[in-house]
Amino acid sequence: MHVTDPIADYLTRIRNAQMAGHRIVEIPASRMKKSITEILYDQGYILKYTFEDKTPENKQGIIKIALKYDTATKQPVIRELVRVSRPGLRKFSGATDIPRIINGLGIMIVSTSKGIMTDKKAREMNVGGELLCYVS
Numbered sequence: 001m002h003v004t005d006p007i008a009d010y011l012t013r014i015r016n017a018q019m020a021g022h023r024i025v026e027i028p029a030s031r032m033k034k035s036i037t038e039i040l041y042d043q044g045y046i047l048k049y050t051f052e053d054k055t056p057e058n059k060q061g062i063i064k065i066a067l068k069y070d071t072a073t074k075q076p077v078i079r080e081l082v083r084v085s086r087p088g089l090r091k092f093s094g095a096t097d098i099p100r101i102i103n104g105l106g107i108m109i110v111s112t113s114k115g116i117m118t119d120k121k122a123r124e125m126n127v128g129g130e131l132l133c134y135v136s
Helices: 006-019 031-042 119-124
Strands: 024-028 046-052 062-067 081-083 107-112 115-118 129-135
Touching: 006 024, 006 031, 006 062, 006 081, 006 129, 031 046, 031 062, 031 107, 031 115, 031 129, 107 119, 115 119
Parallel strands: none
Antiparallel strands: 024 062, 046 062, 081 129, 107 115, 107 129
16 A cells, blocks of 8 residues: 555554554554654653564564553543644744644654754754644
């Protein structure tokens, strides 16, 4: 299957796995998805992740993500996962114009010339870029 927007596919797989109450979700790997996964982990949205390398049967490699749920309410930690820029309509923003998500409670993931990072880090480093998605 050929996916036109791998990032939207990545986000949808996480959303679907959470709605079904799964603990672990497997996603075909790419460098960008690995960076996003690392950000989600660093920001405490997922429990842990592993990258499985390419094999002859599996050309891309796999990212396995252990989803995080609230222990008391059993609700997923990620409440919202929304794609901002898409292949048909790219959204770019300068360092000073990157939108804040719920007054800084959520994170915007931005693809900059210095790599993929959170909105906060992009503002600190004063770099703008493509607004990939936001998480809250």
